[in-house]
Amino acid sequence: MKPANLTFEEAAAIPLVGLTSYQALHDILQIKAGEKVLIHAGSGGVGTFAIQLAKSMGATVATTASDGSLLVKTLGADRVINYKEEKFEDVLHEYDAVLDTIGGASLEKSFAILKEEGRLVSVSGTPTGRFAEENGLGIVKKILFSLASAKLMKLARKNNVQYTFLFMKPSGEQLQVLTKLLEAEKIKPVIDTVFSFEDAQKALAYLEKGKAKGKIIIKMK
Template sequence: MKAMVIDGDGKVPIHLAEMPLPEIREYEVLAEIHAASINPIDFKIRDGKVKLLINYKMPLILGNDFSGVVAKVGAKVNRFKVGDEIYGRPRKSSIGTFAEYISIHENDIALKPKNLSFEEAASIPLVGLTAYQALHDILQLQKGQKILIQAGAGGVGTFAIQLAKLMGATVATTTSEAGTVLVKSLGTDEIINYKTEKFEDKLRNYDAVFDTLGGKVLEKSFNVLKSGGRIVSVSGLPNARFAKEYGLGFFKRMIFSAASYKLTTLENRHNVHYTFLFMKPNGDQLSTIANFIESGKINPVIDRVFSFKDTQKAMEYSELGRAKGKIIVKIR
């Protein structure tokens, strides 16, 4: 099969290669991929920034979510049949959606929302699961609470805003002037232009923060929380608590504890709870998300669709940081 691969760590271009057709185990399906999306995790993997969590062998097929059709089922698969239109996010040890086919566990996929094209459906799995696990599982967002969602016009942000509004929350977000119309159309209650305003000066006593940027933005986000508030980040540093929950050994726990010392200090100073989210595949949650989409409560937001042969161009466009919504690679 044709696939887009990298041959080593670092900012190396992704390139087209012939790779073996994946074999399936008894609980896996072989999915014929129709579309995939670009996500920040693709760059982190390419640049070797997740090696402490998982070390990939090269050459590696990149890509972390997709939509497509079931081409073959394993002997013990009972949730899907050949011909089913599906979407999903493979396990971190089994990525590779920038390809014509992928083998994936049946628990990591769901039936594609009926009202979406394959391109639209491919925009959902990673950002949908990330937002759902952040807002529902970790932040436990309640009706009437206030949440700051960083970078609201991005792929994760556009989904998270819609989910937060669906959960009954008051939403603030940061964006540039170019993203203002978009985030307002999604239901945002307060919009902060990060180029001209400081969100940490304008917002106070928030119940929750969903950070997608990390660094100084994450550190400043602690200032907007009320005592007892929660902050979850997909771009910050993992801490010792995460390492323990993730089942990492003592040495890595110590590394993460030292690296996240400043965040732990901020957590204690503001009397809030900080969590690093390393999203997990979950087909049941994708089914829930599909119901939201089919009922019109959440809609995909797509910036641009690239052809399969232009996957490297799609990566380069994504790295500019200007996309409003998701960037899609059309495989078929």
């Protein structure tokens, strides 16, 4: 059942980004009031939701963005780093947690901004051997993932922090929790553009440009 105060288009924007954000911030990072968290790509689909969720949990939120700075500030971001003008790794220090949605160099640099025993979760990084074991993927994938994530795990050990790879899982119970937050207007969906089903190809082309602020929706009727 969709939240009573949302349109069907707004409700369609929730499940993927909502569950990803909730499982990252609540289940893995276990954000507490007063903690500092960096959320990468704040104007993206996950970022726009995660900023609001982290603020509802009482966190101080920093985010990286470019021309989406005004948007992320309206969502509650306390510190916005325009990655075209400054490097987040130079200006952020002693953070409790990081939610990475980019991977690559941004993920690797994120380890250094965390305080000791800080936590980092990525939805774009490399799965670990622990991830394979916890999800029953077998010994072969455990070995392969361990080898592939060796550099990240080395960075985690060097900085004495925790690294976790997240692959979102469906959860009706968690969607009910998010519904209450949405109906209380503690979180609002952010939609960039709604395309008709006939324009699905245009929607994909727009998505590939990587400039969307929030979610792109394809309306079936």
